[in-house]
Amino acid sequence: MKRFFLIAIAVLAVAPALAQEPVGCDKFRWSLDKERATLTGTDLPKVASGSEVKWPLPFATIVELVPLVDAKLPIAPERSPKSQDTFAGTIQIAAPVKAGTYRITLSSAGWIDVVQDDHRVRSTAVTGATGCEGVRKSVKFELEASPFTVQLSGLEASTIGLVLSGEGPAASTQQRLNDGFPTS
Numbered sequence: 587m588k589r590f591f592l593i594a595i596a597v598l599a600v601a602p603a604l605a606q607e608p609v610g611c612d613k614f615r616w617s618l619d620k621e622r623a624t625l626t627g628t629d630l631p632k633v634a635s636g637s638e639v640k641w642p643l644p645f646a647t648i649v650e651l652v653p654l655v656d657a658k659l660p661i662a663p664e665r666s667p668k669s670q671d672t673f674a675g676t677i678q679i680a681a682p683v684k685a686g687t688y689r690i691t692l693s694s695a696g697w698i699d700v701v702q703d704d705h706r707v708r709s710t711a712v713t714g715a716t717g718c719e720g721v722r723k724s725v726k727f728e729l730e731a732s733p734f735t736v737q738l739s740g741l742e743a744s745t746i747g748l749v750l751s752g753e754g755p756a757a758s759t760q761q762r763l764n765d766g767f768p769t770s
Contacts, residue, residue, distance in 0.1 A: 607715055609716050610717050611719075613718075615713035618691060625720040625747040630647055630648045631647050632650055633647050635652050637678070638678040639679050648746070648747055651675040651738065651741055652673065652674065653671075659739065661701055663699055665697050667697070673741040674738060675737075677735070678735050681732045689726050690736060693747030694743065696723070700727050700729070702730060707734070708727075711726040712726075
């Protein structure tokens with residue numbers, strides 16, 4: 587019995603360390619170098635929560651958020667914010683040229699939900715790390731070629747940097763990636 591008790595204590599002591607996110611820019615599951623370079627720039631356009639964005643993908647922006655209680659989110663966040671004293675917001679995105687996998691990358695910690703055709707879109711992959719200036723998290727979603735809403739919640743600050751990019755882009759989009767993310 588004493589041995590069981592000691593093993594249980596050891597497991598409980600190690601569990602929090604295993605649950606912590608990795609530290610450093612090299613710890614993301616996929617490369618976010620271009621997103622990081624973009625989000626640490628100083629000339630990103632700002633959009634207010636609730637705005638409709640018609641820029642072609644990929645793009646980067648600073649989203650101006652509102653207190654969670656004022657956010658008028660289209661759906662309840664899949665993960666409830668830890669505090670009601672956080673910020674939230676939405677941006678409506680024009681339809682992508684084609685269906686496919688798209689990434690939403692944030693400059694700081696927060697929850698991302700995507701709503702398309704009045705339904706929550708489940709993420710297909712997530713990566714995150716602390717200790718990397720400019721990038722905190724990136725989430726992949728399978729999207730149709732129809733408009734969608736990016737919903738952000740659980741944020742500690744009233745603004746957040748966001749990059750929306752695609753996987754396996756078409757030739758015209760590939761050229762835009764080679765030239766760097768457009769910022770307006």
